Amino acid sequence: MLRNRLARHPLAVIVIAQLFGTSLWFSVNGVGLALSEAVALSDTGLGLLTMAVQAGFITGTLIIATTGLADRVRASRLFAIAAVTGAVINAGFILVAGDLHLGVTARFLTGLCLAGIYPLGMKLVVSWTPRYAGAALGWLVGMLTLGTALPHLLRGATFELPWQWPLLLASGLALVAAWLIHSLGDGPELPGPAPGGRPWAGLAAFGCGNFRASAFGYFGHCWELYAFWTLVPFLVGREIERLALGPGWLPWLAFAVIALGLPGCVWGGRISRWLSSFNVARLTLAISGTLCLLYPLLGDAPPLFLLALLAVWGLAVIADSPQFSALASATAPRARLGAALAIMNAIGFAMTLPAIALTTHFWSQQELGVMWWLLPGPVLGLLALHRMNRHALREI
Template sequence: MGFILGTLAMALSGCADRFRASSIFVVCAIAGAAFNAGFAWLSTGMASAAVFRFLVGVSLAGIYPLGMKLIVSWALEKTGTALAQLVAMLTLGTALPHGLRVIGAQLPWQEVISVSSVLALGGAWLIFTLGDGPHLRRASRATRAGEIVAAFGNRMFRSAALGYFGHMWELYAFWTIVPLYVAQSVLGKHLHLGGVSGISFLIIGVGTLGCLGGGYISRRMGSAPVAAAALALSGTCSVAFALGWRSLPAVPLFILLLVWGASVIADSPQFSALSAKACPPELVGSALAIQNSIGFAITVVSIAAVTALFQRVGLDSAWLLVVGPVLGLAGFAPALLSSGERAD
């Protein structure tokens, strides 16, 4: 919720485009590192811990969307490929806790959190050294909230955002539910790859390769077909899983989940690249921030819904994830058709 409110404020206030992206990134990374360390060492109970986590989320609002803007500012001509590398690292980081558990990491959680604060400070130093790229300009005046909302009047931006929203319904709910699906299926009983944690690490982590592969292909085919193909493939995998988890042997089911894990994230950087290209250069930061805000708000609902449904129907809850790709493809269709017309 901190991230959602932070990105919304960043977008509607125009701060994401009025000030240097690198400066916002550095300030928010330092603040996030401090609040993160406070969570580890100063929390005295659930209430204080939740406050620190909320403030970390607010700080991240100046890191993730502004990081994407910085990528665009340095690599405007290959945005899809560059953003794919950024999201690939996010995916690997998401899978890493499962991998650490497999190798038997027994560090106190406070020390793990403290290390992440140190890494955040390292990231702040790198961006401070790098600065902003040459391809995007700051807004010459304070951006009005109405201008940000008006970006959705652009058909290409609106279509890319709708595709992204459908993708977000599926993505984080999938990442959340993977360990439960592994534990309750034949995988947890018959596949020996580090137990639930090891298998979950592979299924989530393979998304890193999906992002990089999608970024490579986008340089030849464009971002729109890659995003649509990945979203359609992840939706197909969710249907296949919902239909086949009872009957499929362990190895074919594992392969299906690997394909799902690779495709479920491969579309994300391509949707962001399309959104960045569709809006005016001076609004890129705000447009990406509000897209993130709405997208992550959707994940709050989908995670709660799929985990609640899992308690009632088990692995058949995968049917709920199909909703995202279906609606995302329907919303993204105008942009896909437009890209085909330009190619012709």
């Protein structure tokens, strides 16, 4: 039976499905340069398309949390429905790309579908591999990172082809993700679908001091993360121009910077087994925060040096995310874990909107100076971690 075969390696199945499903997230950013030339899309317009995905994701997480869908419907079923719907809408963007308003609507709906992929993927990981949540979530978030970078790779591989091809390929991968998760099903380590529950049940988790601290650390991390990922093509493009390289280098280098988050997450997950999720989150958040502070001061440094710093930043900027998720998963009420994670994701991704808006709007005026807009995120995250009751965390 297919399910039995997949259940032998559930983590591998889930993380591959996460990779394929989240390729929808930045699918438009991956073709941003070609799209700008094809439909005269400005930097601000690209920022609006990116924020629309974030806004859709926030709305979707709030819906599944407040309606109880996160805990009343099986995670595998919700994941599969969201992935199929997202694949169709992502492909449909091709038809409306020339109209910014319709494009924003399509990207909002794509983000709405992603709310059924990412948080539910976390719940599936916990349901199948609860013992080493930090390490397992490291793989999951690493695949989210690689999924985010994947559109740049698809664009690099199809650079001579029309810009529509990477979007269609991303939609195809999302369909495969739906099939994988639907075939695998839910794991045995969580209770079945809850029969009901009051709206906003996930907010009850904020009554726990350690969950609250881990959530606020995650919020600071989110402020920095997606704005940085949005800026990666701008930052890489600046150094490519200084090196007098052709534009074909842009998607490959942008992919490399973002994709380095995968080994960052996996490395963080592995060392969390002996260093603890708390310490890994604190260390990697401090590294990315330091780069927020210093990078604008180094604008005249050699381009290769700045590209190397971007590689380090790409490695560290996401490595704390699975550890925050592991801390939140361990301290949230078990019966409402899905709702608590969905609420945390909704608030965290709401933090990404002003950060993306500020940095994309001021890029043409401030260039590297916009990175200072990201600094409050790591500062908030580190302050939140400082308030955690570490003695109650034990081995987490």
